[in-house]
Amino acid sequence: MLTEEFVSTICGPPLSSNTAVAKDVGIYCHTLSPTYSVKSTFKKSSVPVNCLGVSDTHVFAAQHEKAYVHVYSRIRGNQEAFVAFPERIRCLTLAGDVLVMGTTEGRLMLWETCTGRLVSTPARHVQAVSCVVATPYHILTGSDDSDIHVWSLPQLLELDSTAEHEPKRSLSNHRAAIMALSASTNASSDTNFCVSASKDKSCIIWNYQTGDVLRTLLFPSTPLCLSLDPSARALCVSCDDGSLYLAELFASKPLLGAQSEDASTVEQISSPFGATQSDVGPASCLSFSYDGTMLLTGHPRGQILRWDIAENKSPVELANLNAAVTNIAFISPFPTHRPTKTVTITKPTQAERIYTFTGQFESYSAPETRFDSLLGATSFPQDTLESAIAAFYQPAAESAGDQELQRQNEELWEIINEQRALQKQTLQRYVEAKSNR
Template identity: 80%
Template sequence: MLSEEFVSAICGPPLSSNTAIAKDVGIYCHALSPTYSVKSTFKKSSTPVNCLAVSETHAFAAQHEKAYIHVYSRLRGNQEAFVAFPERIRCLTLAGDVLVMGTTEGRLMLWETCTGRLVSTPPRHVQAVSCVVATPYHVITGSDDSDIHVWSLPQLLELDPAATEHEPEHSLSNHRAAITALSASPSVSIDTNFCVSASKDKSCIIWNYQTGDALRTLLFPSFPLCLSLDPSSRAICVACEDGTLYFPELFGEKPLLGPQSEEASTVVQVSSAFGATQPDVGPATCLSLSYDGTVLLTGHPKGRVLKWDMADNKTPVELANLNAVVTNLVFTSPFPAEKTTKTVTIVKPSQAERAYTFTAQLESHQGPQTRFDLLLNSIGFPQEELENAIAALGQPATAESVGEQELRKQNEELWEIINEQKALQKHTLQRYVEAKTSRS
């Protein structure tokens, strides 16, 4: 059975003097299945919304109203580094081994954690960058100025600083208020990729971010606080300020996307709620869906983490009470990505001119792949091996080698010895029978 884990972060002082809850803990690592438990904790962190990023080896947490990030080692279970930046960090995310950060000055910064290289863009947003998401080839930023910028990740990481001016590829400006959340599909095709943005203008817009086209606008009774795409990108989970949760399907009976949907200019009013939280719990400040989309976790201002069953739509179950505002929930994948290197220790960022040195631990043999490696790591029989076997069957028999001739000769001599022993045994047995008969 797969082990599902997630990481939560809190912000602000304790809500009560409950001595049963650990003090000074800011980040919790939980096991959701097979049974729920808190596996480990990290102290001295106050992490705002959209300010937690988790990799297989580290957790990065920007601090509330501060210009620094706490880096925690998940392998060693302690705080590894304290990293200061020239501006306050408002949001962050991971793009592989690159930490992408949005600042309060409207700037985008990228830190290569294996090299220490730090790339900074001009302040292309007028106000603070409120949320950021990364895809394999793009970075998408939303701001309090209501604009969304789409950046090319390879251009941002260009080694020659004079080769690019760090301009966004597209600017999406259909919203009329601050952007509160962003989520992007994992597809990289220009025809099927899209992202979803939420704003304080009570709307969510589905975009084709590579072309800059608005595909659909969804209106809600109150403004969305956070959202997440289903892992298969078939639906959007949205939590609103009034405590309601919505789960509009993109390809249902009335599809919002695709050739059978209405024109992109048609605005869809979303009114049917998936669920709602009690007033004493408060609206969801953050949410996260499991890897198969069957479990939804929501964090709330009263410190509670609720578990929702997306299949049965039953009353949510309280998993934990963290005694502070829950600001971030991040599921870790039960299927770790296959990488040839591991970042055991991060390299602190520096903008100084120096040698480009990559620091990481090799995860696998870096030599050429042998035939045995290919057969061992393949599912079934590789196509190349099957073709070679079929070709060998169609070839005429070749002359025997010297070794095969020697084996054949030894085999024949052995059979001669066996046959002689059989004949001798038969002759001896026959004489014994004749002697016994003559006596009687």
């Protein structure tokens, strides 16, 4: 049975003098299934919304109103590094081994955690970058200036590039600050889309590679956060009145696709999926489980609630962290097969130096092949040499593909010869008829 785990963060002082909750803990690692429990904790951290990144080996947490990031090792269970940056970090996300950060000055910074290389863009946003998401080939940044920029990840990480970094395009239909972003992770350009939530009480679904608006959704109140389910077929939005809205993108009346209405049609979302009590407050963060059947929401009064999407029951309180819950991130239950692993991060630097990669090679678990045995041998084995010499004296055996090709060639030559004979016979009759005249 797969074990589902997630990481949550809090921000701000304790809400009550509850001695059952440790006061100096800022990051919690939970086990959701098969049985809920708090697996481990990390201390001395105050993490605002959109400022958490979790990899297979590390947890990255930007600090509230600060210009530094705390790095925790999941392998060793302690704080590994305290990393300072030139500007205050407003949001961050992970793109593989690259930590992508948005600053309060409207700048984008990328830190390669395996090399220490730090890439910084000009301040292309007029105001602070409020949220950032990564796809396999793009970085999307939303800002308080109401714009969304789409960046090419390969171009941002290009070595020895002297050109000034510019976004590929800007998405500018919103009229107020961007609160949240979520994007599908499909590699196909035809099915890539992102969803943005704004203080103008709307969410817009974009084809971010072309800049086209696919659908606009209107809500009764301001959206605070949103999340796409793992298959990108449903969208969950939390609003500041405590309501949760679930929009199915490909239902009987689809919002996207060939059967949907025209993109200029605005969809009013008015029926909430659920609502929280006033003493709990609206959800400031939410995340789907990896099978899409459960939704976790974090609240400013410290509660983490679990919602059953399939059965639509009342939420269940998983935990009360005695401080405002700001981030919830699920950890993939499926192992990732990568050739290297970042055991120890390399702190960022902008100094000119040799590009050095630091990582640990993973063991090769595939069954040993004949090539592997030859590669590990000190010289050519005797049986290999004998079989190679014997192969030179044996006639080459025709494969099934060669035999089929030869048969087709023979049939083609028969047709050509028949045509030649017919042409010769026709020409001979023409000569005879002409001579009789």
